[in-house]
Amino acid sequence: MSDLLQRIASGATVLTVNSRLSRHLMGEYEQWQLKQGNTHWPTPQIVPWNGWVQRQWQELAFVDVDLPTLLAEESALALWERVIEASRWGELLLNSQATARAAMQAWRLLRQWQLQPAVLAHEEGADVEAFYAWAEAFQKRCHKERWLDEAALPNQIAAALADGKLSVATEFLWIGFDDLTPQHQALMAAQQQAGAAVTQLDLPHKSAQPHTLACADSSAEIRAIAAWLRQLLDSGEPGPIGVVVPELAAQRHNIERIFDEALLPGAVLDLSQPHPKPYDISLGYGLATLPVVHTALNLFALVRAPAPLHQWGRLLLSPFITGGEQEYLLRAQLDATLRRHGESSLTLKNLIYQAGRHHCPLLAQLLKRFADSYSALPRRQSPAAWARSFEQLLQTAGWPGERSLDSHEYQTVEAWRKLLLRFAALTEVLPELNYADALKQLRQLAGSTLFQPQSQSRPIQVMGVLEAVGLEFAHCWVMGLHDGVWPPAPQPNPFLPITLQRSLQMPHASAERELNFATQVSRRLFAAAPQVIISYPQHEGDSELRPSPLIAEIEPLSPPDWLTQPPPRYRNQIFAARVLEQYSDWQGPALADDLPVTGGTSIFKDQAACPFRAFARHRLGAESLEEPASGLGAAERGSLVHKVLEQFWKQTNDLHSLNQLDTEALQQRVTEVVVAIIAVEAQKYPQIFSERFAQLECNRLIKLTCAWLEVERGRPTFAVAALEAEQLFAIGGIEVKMKADRIDKLASGGEMIIDYKTGKTSVNDWFGERLNEPQLPLYALAQGHAAEAITFASLRPERCAFQGVSKDEAVAKGISQSKIDWGVQQGIWRDALTNLAQEFRQGRAVVEPKEGAKTCTYCDLGPLCRINELNGLGLAEVESEDE
């Protein structure tokens, strides 16, 4: 090693395989310098090789301004995408951007192996054929526009070196290259040609003591690592400690969480600030998944067309726009209101209106501004111009909000701005886009951009296998080496002929190559520190895993203390310290006399179904957020029928008038009523009542209403006495507001109370101690003696009919005479309803679902009433009755 460092000190330029190795060597060099007693020294040239190539390109540009334009990666990608879309395969493929990515990968391989697309000209297979066509088109286009793709850059530099256009250092050391591609080799040759001494150095190989450890699963592995780290750091180990993870992306969040839990147990108690962590994970977060950016992208998407409510909801509750803090609670209520309203989607315009009505002035203003700026945008412009427009739009929204940004958010915003710049650079290949395409590009770019917050150097480094190549640590742990990932399964590039890939030993081409590669990497990795622990999970889900064969010969670790006695987990400590008390609390306070009762007849229904439900709903106002579904909900459909019939009977007072209308006239009157009502409703639900839908809904209502009116025609004479008449009724100490759908005067002079129902109904629901449907009995009591019949008017496509009971016989078809004396029946109802009312008044709130699990099925109060805790087991008995 010191030989290498000596050469660096004497001015050799080091080219490394990746930037991590550069940093590592730099660190080594600095330690070495310090050890020599030096306090300062010229910073050596240790750079990743591709960085060096880029730098040379700049130099070249200085001497030769006539160079082609270098395409940034995203521009090249966009170009590939265009090429693919324009090809005859474009239409067929699922996702042209993903395809472009894959094609670019194949292209890079060709370049790295110094091959021209022409080598594919005579290859068979649809995949290669397609790629060949794309590659040709891509190359042609680049040629025409004088674009240079990054994959070809090293070749250009090599050529320039060979031509003597560039002057270079006197010595190059290439370090960390387990695989030298032909492209690398050509570059090295060119450096030599330019007069430099070029050496490829293998990193010195140290001997080390690896051990293996089997863990139950990957979480257990990470836990073990955490315990190990804890013990190392506690004993004063300064690092560097390496943790190498083959499937880092999948494990990242687990690692972070478990490490935090073990290394910073108290951090879980403090959400107010980011905690300085002793480890660093070499993998960024997807930029698009970060909340600040999410809000931005969401804003852009929402402005366009009606968007689903849940998407609006996220914007409403976002802290990253103007008023996000001030109006936080109000906006939440606005969201709840919108959900209650019943439409599943909403336009920006509509929301501006609603925001104004529901006490969210800041929101209304910001959306208005936003909408205005949006409509002022040109239809098509360049990505560069779009980038600016996007910024402006964000500004009008007050993004990133009024809360002061923490350091993480601050860096995210910075990353976002860089992203916009990269997006703007697409102008080179995509001169003009419309809004939708621009947004799509931006999203894709954000989706594929990783954001890595900056950090101070930390003692623990967590990284993937390839990044670890060549690094040395004081301690090292390699996890996850089961035989499913190590050696990796081959994954040849589908766009290149497989025989070609195999014969040229391209990466991932064949099982043999992967084995060689893994063996080579293993040798280094297992010697990356004096002590290396290699672990593997024994299970993943319900399948069993085996250790990688490449670690089979390594001695297992004899379990040390830190493994067998890891420090207790905080949650377990809390659990152990629990002191619970039992209590019984099923009685709310009695209702104060002066408090009005809201909820109407549903109080009785709820009290009968489950006293707790009534208490929660009507005393505590317990309500969940609605999740509106597409189209009209069952309740709205029902209420339309109500409205139609109300209107109809307003115009047609009795049987006589009804019978005066012949079928045609009836149809016409119904149609008029329906059309008028739909017109009103369409105002209220503009999204739902689109043109044809409204027409269909009219047809439905007309059909149903006419069918129903045929039933009415078959009745003995009657006159409509009241429609949707409101009244107050006191019973059992509470006073409720009620509204009977309709009351008819019968020939007998008595009254029949009618309740329109579009759902399933049963007369049985009126009987028993706790009646399922207390509504009509309540009306009956309210009407007193006059009420001689109560009936459901069941309006269902399969059948329209009355279902009711009456004092006398032959009131109408479907209405049967009460089995017991009408007066007695009324008394029974009075008792039952009084009882329910009193229960409610007294605040009785026991959890007593009338029919057990069945009653609870459609009740959303489970988390509040804690029925499952009471039952002790979350299983519902479905079938129980015999025969």
Add this chain to the structure above:
Amino acid sequence: MNRVVDAAQRLQALEPNGSFIVQAPAGSGKTGLITQRFLVLLARVNSPEEIIAITFTRKAAAEMRDRLLSALRLATKPLPVDADPYLKQTRDLACIALERDAELNWQLLTNPARLRIQTIDSLCASLTRQLPIMARFGAQPAIADDPDSLYREAAQQTLADLERGEAWSPAIEHLLAHLDNNLAVAESMLVQMLAKRDQWLRHLVSLSSEDERRELLQLALQGVIDATLQRAQQLFPAAHISELCGVMNFAANHVNDDHAMACCRELSDLPDEDVAQWQGVIELLLKQDGEWRSNAKGVTAKQGFPAPSSTKDKSEAQLFTRKKTALVELTGLLSEVPDLQQALNDIRSLPGPNYSDDQWQIVEAMCELLLVAAAHLRVVFGSRGQVDFSEIQQSALQALGEEDNPTDLALALDYRIQHLLVDEFQDTSFGQYRLLQRLTAGWQRGDGRTLFLVGDPMQSIYRFREAEVGLYLRARHEGIGEIALTPLTLSVNFRSKAGIVEWVNQSFAQVFPQQEDATVGAVSYSDSVAFHDHAQDQNGAAVQIHAALSHDIEGEAKQLVQLVGEALQQNPNGTVAVLVRARSHLVMVVAALKCAGLRYRAIEIEALGHRPVVQDLYALTRALLHPADRVAWLALLRAPWCGLSLADLAALTNAPRRAVVWELMQDVASLSVTGQQRLQQLRVVLAQALQSRGRHRLRRWIESVWVQLGGPACVENATDLEDAEVFFNLLDKLDSASGLDELKQLDESLAQLYALPDVDADERIQVMTIHKSKGLEFDTVILPGLGRKAPPGDSPMLVWQERWSEGGSELLLAPVRATGEEHDAIYRYVQKIAAQKGEYETGRVLYVAATRAKRRLHLLGHTTLSEEDELREPQKSSLLRLLWPVVQPHFSELQRVESSSQPVELVLPTAAPVLRRLVCDWQRPSPTAAVTVINQVTAGGDEPLDPDYLWASDSARHIGTVVHELLQRIGEEGMGQWSAVRIESLCPYYQIALSRLGVVIDELPTAVLRVEQALLQTLGDKRGRWLFDDSHQENRCEYAVSGLLNDQVVRSVIDRTFVDAEGRRWIVDYKTASHEGDDLDNFIAAEALRYRPQLERYAQMMALEDERPIELGLYFPLLKKWYSWSYLSPVSHEGG
């Protein structure tokens, strides 16, 4: 016994050139057989990838891989002395395989990934990955976690086309009108259909016109009719045809012309394809309820048999009697013919051969929309970059090419598939079957390629996952594609004791249908032979039936607990499994086990979302995500960490204005004292949480609040903590930018998860569903609740059936019922077939359950007595009903004995209405301290970010970069080389450099001007010229230097440094700031203040290099300004 009686079959299965279909009943050791065959094949292929073994699950794949690798490893060691013949044989085969390995250098033992053992899904994925164009993906998409949301999106878009004036908009209109204009219903129907599109899409896509569609779909109807008639014809005994005709002609002549039998007046043979005539025949033979007309009393003039008393003519009366008797005799004979009654009844329920126009209209609208929806789905897939498994499978099929023009896989895969081994073939779906067909397309007999299908049709129980056992039966008869399969049947059962095997043989021969029938999935029973002797250690019979004469769930549960206890007592090391058909049958069982203090391992029994710990977390999540979610907030206050009383809740919410709970919580004056105390802590925690929303991953956010509130102290047991972990993992999975896209996702995912088994469970006692137990074995198996009905099935809106037909399969599609109408005949027919398949499968479920037992099997079930105290048959759809012929004696006996020895007394708990909460003054323990990170001389940090970087606008920053670069060049080349002309000529370069850095196109011209201006001004400026004067010593530009400052290694890049004639070291930074306005000097001063620390750091660094006095300067080329000061080395600096 103890002899492998089917050894010959097992040996034949290893024949490397043969293709086989193997029936491997429970316990017959099929994995071992597949392993052996794999080894045999390995010895003959050129690369191990040429063999593909397909398993049903990933778990099974892992197991098989393990078996195979252990077998191969066997060959590297000497044979153990106690090895049985199987082991010895396996080792021998492995040795040969390893020789091949060595010969061709496969290195299988170090590269086991080369063994292709995978699920069908992963095989499909590998095909589409290697054939991106043929598969029409382009690049491998991800598998969607939640495909339903994609279906929903596609369905919504389809329906939204209603207003878009598309060609199919009328179809949508039609469908909506048909469904009572219920958009939600239409949407959910489309969603369901999209999820199952692998079953219908294929049939519809190839047809371009409505006529073609109608023709094809009606062909399927006709196919059903033909097949049904044919079956009846085949079953009808030829010997009785003439009798039938005799009776028929008589009866037909005695009915009115509109009678069903009227068309049979001239019948001389069995009807051919005339359904009406068949209906006539059936009318004659069967009663309305489908039973034979075997009672003369029921045969009347209505059926064409006038009463003898109706005629005066004696001979006629005799004839009447004779004919009547003949009919009864005939039906008596026919009733002996197996399955005939069923076949005739099937004809009865046949739909007509054509759709009526009304029916067709709706079917056509559906077809049209389904295709549109499928197209929308494809777009949704594309835009999300995600697909479902079905898409992968269909694309794989596509990638494999046409049947007559298969894709050359060798090109794409680098090897040719030579051998396919398929496990659990009985659970193959149509889609998978097609895939196999396609994979083997072009295989020729004797070309060395082989197919090896293994399964047990008697254990096919995955109909709900589209398993079609009929395909197994079909393959056994007809082979697959061109490949004929030799059927082999294993019969040795290595698992169960003889007593069990014998009982199973005897019982299931009766439970299973006699006749195989692929269309309805009827599988007949195949005998097993026990490998093990009758057990010596058993007390009592291996199979015990515990009959009950009433539905006493509680009693049964108590009995079960006793049986569990006995089993553990008799065999303390043995396992006991309680297996049920439906989870809901476990309620009482589980309560009883708990009550008896038994801690069992319940596998996927209890819904995770119902665990109180999860429910509280769920409420907490909802509350934090939405302040207006009132139920969640109230639940939060009532959860054990707060435990607010109802009185306090009422007081809290008793506010005139409707405010969110969080707002109400700010004023707690009306609450009780303890209530206020309880709220206090909660409020502090929540306030901080709400403030930090959007700053943490959802999981961390919720978990932190939970821990802060003492959530882990609120749970019952350690298992709850693990359940909480599952919930948190779910949150992590659903996390979308620190929130949830839709709450629905959480609900839906939660509904699919089960609580974990008790971490302190007695591993010997296991409770699970029969489906879950497949592939497992237990010493004792207890099957409770056999007398109980199946949970109710659903009646889907849209039904169809994929039928086998000549040259493939066809689609029988029933019209959707209009809202409010009855289902039509096609629908009823399809449902009837489905019901029948279901019934057969139920028998197989029972078989699976019974064959899990090694030593003992307990069956618990009940039936009831009629009013007359007669034994009733067990309820329809109960498992006991299937076993009735076998177990009836036990019940009859019970009835006689009427014993009622009650088992142990167990008092099951009634829900005690008690809640738990943390005590009011509970204190959370404090956490262990965080690790301390030792500060050392850390290796390299670059300079902290230039403050400039953060403030300057991008362009300005980039201008600075380019100016720096050029000044460096000027410094390096020497001022002499530079002139205004040269600077101007470099403008194109500035442009390139600026745009590379990211200066937006339209800002380029100004930026270029700026650069030029800065350079020109430097050149023209006296100070500038001085700065780059060649006569200075130690001239350095962009000097990169590292050094130790304050115990940190710092790397700096100094713009410019030199030593002037007086021996002073100058350190200069260029600043390309521009400034408008007149307070320029103030500006410069401010800038100097800002950059002072940075420059002083440079000075500190350079002071390490030499002892010269140091002067610091800032140069502003755009402003032509200069600011300098002398560096005063800090006194404490000594030693550094």
